[in-house]
Amino acid sequence: MSAASILVVDDEADIRSLVKEILSEEGYEVEVASNGAEARSLRQRQQPDLILLDIWMPDVDGITLLREWSTTTDDVCPVVMMSGHGTVETAVEATRLGAVDFVEKPLSIAKLLRTVERGLGDARSRRAAGRLLASGTAVPVGKSQSMQQLRSELTRIAAGNSAVLLQGEHGSGREAFARFLHDHSARAAKPFVVMVASALRESDAEAMLFGRAGDDAAAGLLEQAGDGTLFINELGDLPAGAQRCLQGVLESDSFMRLGETKARPLRARLVSSAQPDIELGTGNGVRRDLLAHLNVVVVRVPPLREYAEDVPDLLRHYVDRLVDAEGLKFRRFGVAAQNRLRNYPWPGNVQELRSMVRRLLTQAGSEEITLEEIERELAQAAPLGETLVKQDLLALGLREAREHFERAYLQQQLLLCHGKVGQLAKRVGMERTHLYRKLRALGVDFRSGTDDGDA
Numbered sequence: 377m378s379a380a381s382i383l384v385v386d387d388e389a390d391i392r393s394l395v396k397e398i399l400s401e402e403g404y405e406v407e408v409a410s411n412g413a414e415a416r417s418l419r420q421r422q423q424p425d426l427i428l429l430d431i432w433m434p435d436v437d438g439i440t441l442l443r444e445w446s447t448t449t450d451d452v453c454p455v456v457m458m459s460g461h462g463t464v465e466t467a468v469e470a471t472r473l474g475a476v477d478f479v480e481k482p483l484s485i486a487k488l489l490r491t492v493e494r495g496l497g498d499a500r501s502r503r504a505a506g507r508l509l510a511s512g513t514a515v516p517v518g519k520s521q522s523m524q525q526l527r528s529e530l531t532r533i534a535a536g537n538s539a540v541l542l543q544g545e546h547g548s549g550r551e552a553f554a555r556f557l558h559d560h561s562a563r564a565a566k567p568f569v570v571m572v573a574s575a576l577r578e579s580d581a582e583a584m585l586f587g588r589a590g591d592d593a594a595a596g597l598l599e600q601a602g603d604g605t606l607f608i609n610e611l612g613d614l615p616a617g618a619q620r621c622l623q624g625v626l627e628s629d630s631f632m633r634l635g636e637t638k639a640r641p642l643r644a645r646l647v648s649s650a651q652p653d654i655e656l657g658t659g660n661g662v663r664r665d666l667l668a669h670l671n672v673v674v675v676r677v678p679p680l681r682e683y684a685e686d687v688p689d690l691l692r693h694y695v696d697r698l699v700d701a702e703g704l705k706f707r708r709f710g711v712a713a714q715n716r717l718r719n720y721p722w723p724g725n726v727q728e729l730r731s732m733v734r735r736l737l738t739q740a741g742s743e744e745i746t747l748e749e750i751e752r753e754l755a756q757a758a759p760l761g762e763t764l765v766k767q768d769l770l771a772l773g774l775r776e777a778r779e780h781f782e783r784a785y786l787q788q789q790l791l792l793c794h795g796k797v798g799q800l801a802k803r804v805g806m807e808r809t810h811l812y813r814k815l816r817a818l819g820v821d822f823r824s825g826t827d828d829g830d831a
Contacts, residue, residue: 380496381405383424385415385441386458387433391481395428398485399492412436416575417584419445421594424453426495429475431459431466439466442473444574454495458483517693518686522678526553529675534560539646539670541611543654544677547727550649551609553677557647558605566604569644571597573613581618582634585625589635598631601644608648611670612662619663626669646670680722680729687718690726694733704737712747720754783818790820 382404384395392408399406407422409415412435419427431438442455457470460481470478477491517523533540534557542550551570558568576584587596597606608614614622625631626646630639648670654662680687691709699706709717722728732753736745786804793799797815801808 379403379405380425381407381422382492383407383409383415383418383422383427385409385412385427385433385438386430387411388430391430391458391483395483395488398488402489402492404492412441413577415441416572417577417580419453420572420575421584426492427453427455428479428492429455429457431457431470439469439473442470442475446473456491456495518683518689520683520686522683523686526675526677527556530557531560533557533673533675535562536673537645538672540648540673540675541654541667541671542647542649542675542677543652544649545652545679545725547725548677548679549726550677551607553675554605554607554647554649558607558645561605561645563604563645567601568605568607569597569601570607570609572609573611573615573618576615576618578615578617581615582621585618585621586631587633589633593633596631596633598625598642598644599633599640603643604645606644606646608646608670611648611650611667612654614662616661619666623663623666623669626666652676680725684718684722687722687729688714690729691717691733694730695737698734698737704734707737707741707743707745710744710746713745713750716747716750716754779818782814783820786815786818786820 382399384392384399384406386392386395386408387410389410392410396406396408407418407424409418411433415427415429418424429438429442438457438459442457445455454476455474456477456479457466457475458479458481459466476495479488479491530553540554540557542553544550555568558564571584583594583596585596585598587599588594625642628639629642631642632639646669650662654667680690688709691714695706695708698704717729724731736749736753739749741749786800789803790797790800793803797808797811801811804811806814
């Protein structure tokens with residue numbers, strides 16, 4: 377059995393050296409990173425069994441890095457936070473984001489080894505949990521027409537080899553659907569390699585994509601994918617240099633490791649995820665010629681609010697998965713709680729739902745999850761700053777909810793009328809004098825536009 381691999385992330389060279397020496401003597405394979413950028417790159421390439429992560433670093437703090445990993449990756453690599461001057465608040469936040477433990481500096485060797493052993497002991501079950509969750513998540517759950525159509529569409533597309541672009545909001549499960557596509561294709565037994573676009577930097581994009589030859593030879597992502605699937609997570613985050621490299625590969629259907637002169641054929645199928653507005657213009661920073669190669673087939677992944685009837689099924693699905701995979705206490709959602717969540721707009725989509733289920737199963741409480749618990753959870757959600765369809769108006773009183781709706785509605789309609797109140801009155805079916813009073817009462821600025829009546 378191969379030794380467990382550990383990634384140590386700390387900006388202090390003495391700490392990195394000491395921890396690497398101690399853990400190496402214990403038989404572990406240890407990699408070190410001095411900052412967040414190195415940590416992202418190593419984590420992407422090495423897929424460690426455990427990460428020791430410092431909180432305070434010069435380029436990005438550990439909490440931010442942990443939050444990034446918890447929202448952009450689906451693996452379950454345990455993370456232990458390290459800090460010389462941590463606070464209760466940072467420890468609580470780290471735990472909320474998924475850290476399995478917290479050790480203080482100066483490090484106690486005995487405590488460090490115990491923590492590592494405990495984290496790695498938990499890693500096997502967590503990775504098994506990840507595989508279980510992935511296998512369940514990769515099948516779009518639900519009986520709604522949206523999910524039935526999506527299952528049918530993905531199964532049909534899986535039979536081909538064209539590049540696929542999955543368009544949808546953050547948290548909508550685009551990677552899970554990419555895995556579903558891969559698992560239902562002739563490539564199912566081949567690798568499924570994930571490239572997190574934001575993890576690539578201009579300085580190392582070529583090496584990560586193509587690999588290196590020579591003394592430090594290593595396969596790049598294109599080579600690792602082989603005859604399988606390369607999934608580009610969030611195409612809009614791909615740096616310009618990486619876009620240029622990828623465009624060259626797709627034009628020639630081949631690539632070369634750095635330091636080589638012989639081209640290797642591109643055999644992998646490319647599947648990408650992107651935001652819904654990726655094709656609306658150049659503001660997203662994606663090259664049009666690259667996009668033309670990657671959006672041969674476009675699949676829309678709907679936000680959860682569009683198939684809210686599946687929320688009860690999703691709740692039960694994640695309860696069962698998390699209980700079986702992570703040994704969490706079984707709890708069930710009461711009818712009132714389910715109804716409330718069916719009417720919640722889920723701005724974070726399925727990812728938000730899964731995180732909420734995990735938090736509720738972790739908390740102490742009776743077997744039934746009540747409406748009161750749900751309201752407390754929702755009260756801690758992001759403030760009302762989302763578009764109207766994502767706002768949780770049910771959390772407000774009737775008068776406040778009506779005002780929020782009317783304000784957002786009239787602001788958007790005013791934009792469509794180019795600020796002309798005369799056109800707005802016709803559009804919304806209101807008498808102009810009454811409309812003026814309504815706009816003033818709601819604090820909607822209509823004076824910046826030119827009101828030329830019926831023009």
